[in-house]
Structure formats: structure tokens, C-alpha cells
Amino acid sequence: MADLVGLAQAIIYRDQAKAEELTKQAIEEGVAPDVILNEGLVAGMNVVGQKFKANEFYVPEVLIAARTMQRAMEHLRPVLIEAGTEPVAKVIIGTVKGDLHDIGKNLVAMMLEGAGFEIIDLGVDVSPEKFVASVQEKDARIVALSALLTTTMPAMRDTIAAFDSAGLRDKIRVMVGGAPVTQNFADEIGADGYAPDAASAVDTAKQLAGVTA
Numbered sequence: 578m579a580d581l582v583g584l585a586q587a588i589i590y591r592d593q594a595k596a597e598e599l600t601k602q603a604i605e606e607g608v609a610p611d612v613i614l615n616e617g618l619v620a621g622m623n624v625v626g627q628k629f630k631a632n633e634f635y636v637p638e639v640l641i642a643a644r645t646m647q648r649a650m651e652h653l654r655p656v657l658i659e660a661g662t663e664p665v666a667k668v669i670i671g672t673v674k675g676d677l678h679d680i681g682k683n684l685v686a687m688m689l690e691g692a693g694f695e696i697i698d699l700g701v702d703v704s705p706e707k708f709v710a711s712v713q714e715k716d717a718r719i720v721a722l723s724a725l726l727t728t729t730m731p732a733m734r735d736t737i738a739a740f741d742s743a744g745l746r747d748k749i750r751v752m753v754g755g756a757p758v759t760q761n762f763a764d765e766i767g768a769d770g771y772a773p774d775a776a777s778a779v780d781t782a783k784q785l786a787g788v789t790a
């Protein structure tokens with residue numbers, strides 16, 4: 578019988594082989610893919626996020642848990658697509674222009690994917706023009722900007738200004754984060770949301786998507 582509690586545990590304890598095995602088993606038994614996603618994988622990642630916030634897990638544990646989930650997702654993704662399960666929302670994420678740091682941004686992307694968001698990752702050193710083009714092309718609702726350098730924080734403001742100039746500002750919600758970024762800075766540049774860490778980024782993205790966190 579499908580073991581979704583065991584699947585969640587496999588994510589929390591970062592047991593990749595078990596996570597893949599239980600995901601395949603649940604698919605073979607005909608469990609609905611959104612149930613496998615929400616009651617197995619996302620439930621596990623939620624606990625990982627809580628443990629990260631409580632300083633019970635650190636960056637390596639979260640990264641490995643997220644990778645475990647991604648391996649399980651490789652089996653589930655085709656079934657989800659076939660079933661037409663809608664993602665929570667589409668998120669375009671990137672580290673802003675001039676900034677090459679991506680460890681935190683990748684962690685945020687993985688946690689968001691773990692929470693059911695569809696992620697379009699533009700990478701690092703992303704210009705305002707590239708963010709604008711991606712929003713136009715992908716029709717995403719949320720844009721997530723990361724910066725690790727005080728010298729690249731102004732690029733967040735420039736990116737929001739570029740959305741304004743392109744007439745896109747009302748169509749999207751912009752969230753910002755990264756070690757030097759604060760709620761005050763987010764307010765100052767007119768961002769819609771801020772999160773201090775990857776687990777809180779999930780709560781912020783859910784709020785921006787209109788989903789109860």
C-alpha cells in the first residue's frame with residue numbers, strides 16, 4: 578500500500594533511494610499525483626522548512642532534502658503533467674545584475690518548488706531587461722530577486738523600475754531577499770514582499786500568490 582507518510586519521512590531524512598522507491602510505488606498503485614506531491618513530498622519539505630527556521634537543520638541538510646525531492650519529482654513530474662495538475666503559481670527567480678552569488682537563490686528556488694510552485698530560474702547576473710523579457714514570455718505572477726552584495730542591491734530597484742516602464746508592474750508581485758536585504762529596503766524600493774530566509778520565502782510567495790501560508 579502506498580506509504581505517503583514514509584515518503585515525507587524519506588524527504589526529511591534525505592533518503593533518496595527510499596523517496597524514489599515510494600514515489601514510484603505510489604504512482605504504480607494509482608494514487609493521484611497531486612496527492613503524492615502534497616501529502617508526501619511537499620509535506621516532507623514543509624517539515625524541512627520548519628526545522629531550518631528552528632535552527633534544527635542547516636543549509637546542507639536543506640540542500641540535500643531538496644535534491645532528494647527533486648529526484649522523486651523526476652518520476653512524478655510526467656504524471657503530474659499528464660494529469661494537468663496546476664502549479665501554485667509560476668515564479669521567475671534570479672540573482673540581480675552584477676551579482677554572481679547563487680547558493681541562497683538556489684535554496685529559495687528549491688524550497689519554492691518543494692511547495693508546489695513552478696520555477697523559472699534565470700541564474701545569476703540577470704539584467705532588468707532579461708527579467709522583463711522573461712515575464713513577458715512566461716506570463717509569471719511572481720518575480721523573486723536575490724542579492725548578496727550591498728553594491729548590487731540598487732539593481733533590485735532598477736529591475737522594479739524596468740517592470741514599471743514596460744507596463745508590467747501591476748501584473749506581477751515582486752519579492753526580494755538575500756543577506757544584505759531588509760524589510761525596510763524592500764519597502765523603500767516598492768517590492769511587494771521580503772523574506773529573510775528560504776523557508777520564509779515560501780510563506781511570502783504563498784501570500785503573494787493568494788494562497789494561505
Ligand code: B1M
Pocket residue numbers: 636675676677678679680681682684685721722723724725726727728752753754755756757771772773774775776778
Ligand atoms: Co562573496 N561576498 N563575493 N562569494 N560571499 C559575501 C556575500 C560577503 C558578505 C563576504 C564578506 O566580505 N564577508 C561579501 C559581500 C559584502 C557586502 O556586499 N557587504 C562578498 C564579496 C565582497 C564578494 C566579492 C566582491 C569578493 C571579491 O571578488 N572581492 C565577489 C563578488 C562576485 C560577484 O557577485 N560579482 C564574491 C564572490 C564570491 C564567490 C564566487 C567566491 C562565492 C559565491 C559562489 C556562489 O554563490 N555560487 C562567494 C561566497 C560563497 C560568499 C559567502 C562566503 C557565502 C554566501 C552564501 O552562499 N551563503 C558570503 C559571506 C557569508 O555570507 N558568510 C559572501 C549561504 C547562503 C545559503 O546564504 O546567500 O544569504 P544566503 O541566502 C540565504 C538568505 O539570504 C535568503 O535565503 C537563503 C537561505 O536561507 N535569500 C533569500 C537569498 N536570496 C533570497 C531571495 C528571496 C528570499 C530570501 O526572495 C526572492
